[in-house]
Amino acid sequence: MGFYIVQTLTGLSDASSLFLVACGLSLIFGVSRIVNMAHGSFYMVGAYLAYFFIDKLPQGPFHFWIGILLSALAVGLIGMIVEVFLLRRLYHAPELFILFATFGIVLIIQDLSRWLFGAEDILGQQAPGLSSSINIMGSYIPQYDIALIIIAPLILLGLWLLLTKTRWGILVRAATEDREMTDALGVNQTWLFTSVFFLGSFLAGLGGAVQLPKGGADLLMDLNIIATAFVIVVVGGMGSIPGAYLAAVIIGELNAFGILVFPQSTLVLMFLVMAVVLIIRPYGLLGKEEAPEHDNAPAPESIIRPASRRLKTAGAVFLAVILALPAVANTFQLVLITEIALFALACMSLYFIMGPGGMVSFGHAAYFGGGAYFAALMVHYLHTPMELTLFLAPLLTGCLALIIGWFCVQLSGVYLAMLTLAFAQICWSIVFQWGAVTGGDDGLLSIWPSAWASNKIIFYYLAMTLCIGGILILRHFIFTPFGYTLRACRDSALRVDSIGINLKRHQWFAFSIAGIFAGLAGGLYVFLKGSIFPDEMAISRSFDFLFMVLLGGVNSLFGPIAGSAAFTWLHDTISRINLWQLILGSIFIVLVVAFPQGIAGSIGSRLNKYFRDPA
């Protein structure tokens, strides 16, 4: 009995820090519509800074709590600086570009933390006076856990008072609902946004700081917490602070008890709970259906036209160059070009759901890595030949996308994107934690093509055939009635609904098709590299794909190919340098600030005229 009470209390205390992070994320998103990927980094910085402050402050009865508060304030300040100097310039840029800027911050903070605090995991200090344990019917719970259990509801109450009883809170709620109208009523939202950013970052920092005595600090905290925070926001209901608490408690309890059932991965349980909640209440436990945005509708995407004669000629020349390449290129270059082709196929599948489908996936690596792992597992355990593997792996990935997609298409926009990221992170953690089967961090090795294709040149032709074929098939889909319907779904859900088209089914189908082709790319990747590691499924891989698509431009079909070539080259060049994540992050930010309307978009529109048929 005591054991169960202690597990319950442990779950509640875990929930506290989760709640702090999730409600900060939710507040910031509500007002600014920015999905702040760096929120998890703020949480991590909160933990590191708290360790630093508690270490440096003179010992006393309060130095622990003062350290925690100082760290939260410092993180709030960092958030404010990010808002004032970076995000404020970007409010009119497309959502995805802002997302990239915040992901750039994630990379920068990641490398800076490694540099400042070291790569070693840090064990947190204990709170003075709260370092012993309480005996509950024979089981023990740390006193500090009880303190955490009390903190979260107090903060919930404080936030509730702030949001309902102060003018600031009323303005924040008004801006969350309708920014333009709030503006027209004379409210200068600049300071409102900045203060919300401060509060949200403060809460993230506080979340990281208070969990220090329990979990310490490490460099994986940032992306681990952000996926959990997305799940909490989705489960609790967007913009609902009490919902965030409720969801945090559910997830916290789930982790506390789930560990008894599924010691390998409690994230599987998180997946199940999220699934059940989304089936019963698509807008989350305490969420309401989103009011339609009043902001001016985004500029319509440029119309995708079938290839002109000139473009077809250009394509044929391109194809000829690819066929002739093995005659001039060395093995290393061939492998690099094969890799580019694989990424181009994966990008094309992402573009397929993002561009015509209008569904942004933050977790496309789940299908690329999924295909790769399905292939690797089949070869490793069943010794299937390459040909069969390359046929089955995409199909299995398609099934995975079918399952994940069903949940994702229940939502739309940013919420859909959050969900894809959460699912991808769950897939990653299964692969990462289930070491007995997947090899965990060590990956799966020695997976080579069949004998006839083991020559790099032959494998090059095989990969090119499959990739170009896949890209052309995806392209063909865009010009079928199915593709037209998909674009109609993107442009006006309401109108599509009223002429009797089942929007969700089309989106679901598109999602699964994209999964199949990403899975094919992943399967080929395993045979190209001969091995597979969980990194191929990680969040940063998903963002690589997104970045490739954005680099190439969302409005053109050649975009994914150009983007993957440019990105793979860039990555190959800088990843040999120390602190390369810092450089990559800075490049993200500079590109987004310099070209808020899209990089290839601006170049592409200039090039476009050369490929148009003469009138």
Added chain:
Amino acid sequence: MTDQKNNYLLDVTDLNSFYGKAQILFDMTLRINRGEVVVLLGRNGAGKTTTFKSIMGIVKPRSGKVRFKNKEIQSLPPFKTCGLGLGYVPEDRRVFSRLTILENLEVGRQPARQGRPAWTAERLFELFPNLAERRHQNGGNLSGGEQQMLTIARTLMGNPEMIILDEPSEGLAPVIVDQLAATLLKLKNEKVSILLAEQNLSFAKRVCDRAYLVYQGTVCHESTLAELDNDQYEKYCSL
């Protein structure tokens, strides 16, 4: 006036506005004197709403000038335009549905202007008795007429010298339209200048002094409402 500056309260000159590549306003020009109630009459899509959004700064005009109290405001953001004393009541009302009536009013609250008593929630509840009973209810639970009253009240909380109302009578029951007309006349007595857009001519005739007929993004005809030429109205505005 002998000065180069004129004495109009609001002076809109040669405004050209676009949505993307589509030009909506073509040299839109109109002038409102202090204390006047002026109406823009025109069909759907004539450019009335775009004119208002351009005046407020919600849409940035590509060229032309907007002067309010002799100050150029065409490049100001909406909150600054509002701060100068220009209140805006949008067409689709845009009540904050998750805020109570009192909270909706609080969002609109601005400091009082010199020489005028500030609007308070209590004074507004005298003007709109229906809202008083429901002050703690969420905006989303109000009827269309109540929402229209709430948006006007919310804008008045900013103590504007002039308010811009976009089709206030649209979609309201006739008895509510009567109340609305009475309210606007009370505001006129309080020396609030009013610019409104309408398609309801009889409503406009009850409250307005002067009319501009708007057709295809520009003003085609101007006259007092008493002398409004029926042929001109039929030509540009009738449906």
